[in-house]
Amino acid sequence: MSQANEKTDWLHALLLYGLGFLLFWEWLRPLSIISDTGQSEIFILFTAFLFLLSYFQLPFWLSFPVKGIAMVYALHEMFFPGSFFDFLWLNYFLSDFSQNVGFLFDGRFDSLSNVFRTFLFFILLWLISYLMQYWLIQTRRIFLFLLVTIVYISVIDTFTTYEADQAIIRIVIIGFILLGLLQILRIQEQEGVSFSKGRFPVYWLMPLVVVIAFSSLFGYIAPKAEPQWPDPVPFLKKTTGDDGEGKNGNGISKIGYGEDDSQLGGPFVMDDTSVFTAQIKDRGYWRVETKDVYTGKGWESSVRDRVMFEGSTETLFEDDVEVEAFDMKMNMTGNEEFDFIVHPGQVTSIETGKDVQLLENPLTGKVFTQNLGESVVLDNYNLEYESPTFSEKMLREASTEYPERLADTYLQLPETLPERVGALAEEITSEEDNPYDKARAIENYFVGNGFVYETTDVAVPGENDDYVDQFLFETQLGYCDNFSSSMTVLLRSLGIPARWVKGFTEGEFVAAAGDYREYEVTNNNAHSWVEAYFPEVGWVPFEPTRGFSNQADFVSDYSDDEASNTETSDPAQAEEEQAQQQEQLPQEEAASGSSSAPFEWSMWYTVVLIVIFLLLCYVVLKNYKKWLKRLIISKYKKRDDDKALSEAYFRLLWLLDLHGIKRGANQTLREYAVQVDQKLRTKDMKELTRRYEENYYRGKTNNDGWDEMKKLWENLIKKMQS
Structure with missing residues (x-):
């Protein structure tokens, strides 16, 4: 039953993290339009990487340096040519970092370099990924973040060229599914409701998904009235004295071929027309x-x-x-x-x-x-x-x-x-x-x-x-x-x-x-x-x-x-x-059908290798106790020498300690055996300890004692939870 509940918890977490990432992705989508960020996919990949590490719940001593290395690598890919292992770029980055820290404390925010601003943005993504973990897994509340996301997308849609029609639909669907799922999980935890055989609450969630999908579809295809309020942008520009032109008549415009080049300068936004x-x-x-x-x-x-x-x-x-x-x-x-x-x-x-x-x-x-x-x-x-x-x-x-x-x-x-x-x-x-x-x-x-x-x-x-x-x-x-x-x-x-x-x-x-x-x-x-x-x-x-x-x-x-x-x-x-x-x-x-395209190492391969490495680390951390038990059983199962009995018994004590069943400093073997049997819900440890003491104190041959004890010893190892 405990293993089934554990699988259910991981399934809950996987769905929560996936929906949380999709919701946060909506914050990153407008970057390529409202800014000059031509590499917004790096921010998206970095955020996905952070969510992945949070999902695997790696220990802090491992996750922190891995996230830090990933952030530095992303900065290198965005701003510095050459190999990542050519540390000349690192000297420049550290020099730029120390200089910009001074600007930051002096309040000279307009002097910050693009590299340092991007570094701060990566830190922000890092913090938000932690907050998302806290909201989704710890407090089970996401409404405030959903509300802020809707406001953010609405403002971006109003004051920039970003079209948020599809984004609003995605946010509503993802957000309400998240709200419903979190409410289901809160009810389960507060009221003590358990799902039979560890089954995920599909029957609880499906009506919610159907209602949200139907409402979104109906809202999308239904006829819509004309806006009842005037566009606020012209009013605000008129009020602030900004008619849409920047200095010397150069405002934010779209990129493209133009006839007049007499006044160069000023920003523009990308246009894939x-x-x-x-x-x-x-x-x-x-x-x-x-x-x-x-x-x-x-x-x-x-x-x-x-x-x-x-x-x-x-x-x-x-x-x-x-x-x-x-x-x-x-x-x-x-x-x-x-x-x-x-x-x-x-x-x-x-x-x-x-x-x-x-x-x-x-x-x-x-x-x-x-x-x-x-x-x-x-x-x-x-x-x-x-x-x-x-x-x-x-x-x-x-x-x-x-x-x-x-x-x-x-x-x-x-x-x-x-x-x-x-x-x-x-x-x-x-x-x-x-x-x-x-x-x-x-x-x-x-x-x-x-x-x-x-x-x-x-x-x-x-x-x-x-x-x-x-x-x-x-x-x-x-x-x-x-x-x-x-x-x-x-x-x-x-x-x-x-x-x-x-x-x-x-x-x-x-x-x-x-x-x-x-x-x-x-x-x-x-x-x-x-x-x-x-x-x-x-x-x-x-x-x-x-x-x-x-x-x-x-x-x-x-x-x-x-x-x-x-x-x-x-x-x-x-x-x-x-x-x-x-x-x-x-x-x-x-x-053209050619199969001789040259292989080029790129950031994507590095990301894939990092993900594979982390998955391997997770698999090892998750299963090393199970593999260790199998290795010890296979090692001692075929032994019949004089030392097999004592070595196997103390190896069992070591495994019990590794699995959290620790022996007290002044605890006898029989007292410890009672504790083990209570934890594992068995009587094998007391019997095994009795036979071990008989062999040890009464001088029975180890070969005979080990043959009788082998089955009890193996059953105890198999009952340990990994």
């Missing part, structure tokens, strides 16, 4: 346009004229650069309407299939689609283009005598640019002797040095602030516009012509069809990067944004003996490119 899909053989970034004038606040174009498209876009690279020709099919059936061409490289021909005029801005390279002077949005079109492979030898040997037209246009900087920007560029490139290596040094400068990819806590430059200067020396928090603008300005301050490029990253792999791969591009893929000009080579792309990798191909040289080296010479850049390629290849090869 589809823009287009493309079938292409060679993945890469999607270009729209470039801009040449940096104003100190953003970017503008010095030329707005449009000329007839002559069959190919502007020359991106010179004749000596090796190129490969490709074709692709573009499907613009997303939710955005673009009256221009999106392309991956230097276009050589465009086939629209309609009577459409193509006009090009000769400076920005943007190709517009028109008909009789009116903008036309194409549903689909086909492209032929050329993709280059750059020789790093040619880039390092490139001349520094730039054409006058390019120098006048792409070395422009505002007079208000602080001098420390140019000084920083000189400092970064002090050890390099050619423009290409200087560009690489600046590109790699953003990999470390405190720069963090951020989309919500992003400053807007004030009236006397420079956009690039503010990012480089004050905030170091930003997204692609901050990184790409800063690198472009740093290159120009060194006398290297550079320009700002807008478009999209490659998108998400969808499927493979023969030699073509289909990618879907959403607003989340909107991106900006840098191009620098090298004589005899052309415009070369660079990717300074933290977490992104350059899609261009680089080789050491075009000669046969070195042509096989297709990796960039920069180790950090090569590592990022390799990581992204390994992430993409398994998806692509799986879709």
Whole structure:
């Protein structure tokens, strides 16, 4: 009966913890929408891990360090590149931790780093998991947490872009099932009600589940009246003087391609709205346009004229650069309407299939689609283009005598640019002797040095602030516009012509069809990067944004003996490119039926191994007494030597002590035998002790005594509760 009740308790706990985790999950779901958290799954996994450890009820000395290691590992995965066992990152984390603790005690909360804020958030998740255990298992009350969850989701739904329609339904179903189950368990404990044969109260719970499911379904499909109260958001914004625009007119907006880049900065939220899909053989970034004038606040174009498209876009690279020709099919059936061409490289021909005029801005390279002077949005079109492979030898040997037209246009900087920007560029490139290596040094400068990819806590430059200067020396928090603008300005301050490029990253792999791969591009893929000009080579792309990798191909040289080296010479850049390629290849090869996808160790495998390890530890802790009893029985059952009797008897005493039946300091064996028989509800221990004393004090042969006692001894061991 006790074993059945124990199983029932574990079943109760499993259901309670599962429902509690699902309820708390609703707090984490909006993170990816109301914040810039692109790795919200790490928080969810960490929380699930905490609930799992609480369910297994591991001892504090084991659970505390395991949770701590899991938290540190999660921080490493989110913020630090390289191996977890490369403890250089740990030195940085400890230094950052001590500095932020000082900020915390000084009340300088706005100075806390993202790493430390995330650390505090993990601590909060840890505390909440403990509170959930207390509410669910100890007090059997969850109503307050359910009420706060409903209020939280309602506020998030009202004041952000998060849609909580489905969330409210899930919360009501999970919450009321939890309330009903906890009430059933409270009745059982308070009134002394027991379930027959340890059976879980399914018959008690099923009516509750049916009522909740029916009520939720009816509420979901029933007609609903229009809101009776006006939307409070416009009223609050009007009352507080906030019309939805932030500083200088930059409020929180959705990510995506936009025309106006004159005022950069400010936060945005992610938007996975589809823009287009493309079938292409060679993945890469999607270009729209470039801009040449940096104003100190953003970017503008010095030329707005449009000329007839002559069959190919502007020359991106010179004749000596090796190129490969490709074709692709573009499907613009997303939710955005673009009256221009999106392309991956230097276009050589465009086939629209309609009577459409193509006009090009000769400076920005943007190709517009028109008909009789009116903008036309194409549903689909086909492209032929050329993709280059750059020789790093040619880039390092490139001349520094730039054409006058390019120098006048792409070395422009505002007079208000602080001098420390140019000084920083000189400092970064002090050890390099050619423009290409200087560009690489600046590109790699953003990999470390405190720069963090951020989309919500992003400053807007004030009236006397420079956009690039503010990012480089004050905030170091930003997204692609901050990184790409800063690198472009740093290159120009060194006398290297550079320009700002807008478009999209490659998108998400969808499927493979023969030699073509289909990618879907959403607003989340909107991106900006840098191009620098090298004589005899052309415009070369660079990717300074933290977490992104350059899609261009680089080789050491075009000669046969070195042509096989297709990796960039920069180790950090090569590592990022390799990581992204390994992430993409398994998806692509799986879709094309290939079984040679490379194996890549990732955080998910580590989490699985940790879970398996904990399960093994739990199984061992739960069953080691049972295994120990079996081992001792098998060891002594076949023995018949002179020492078998005494050794087996004292091994039995040791097992009894291990199972909680302890012998008093002044207790005789017969007194202890009475205690054991009372605990185990048997008479075997008294009989076994009597025979042991007869053999020990009366000198009977041990062999005969052991044969008679063996059955009693084995029965006592089997009756011990594990």
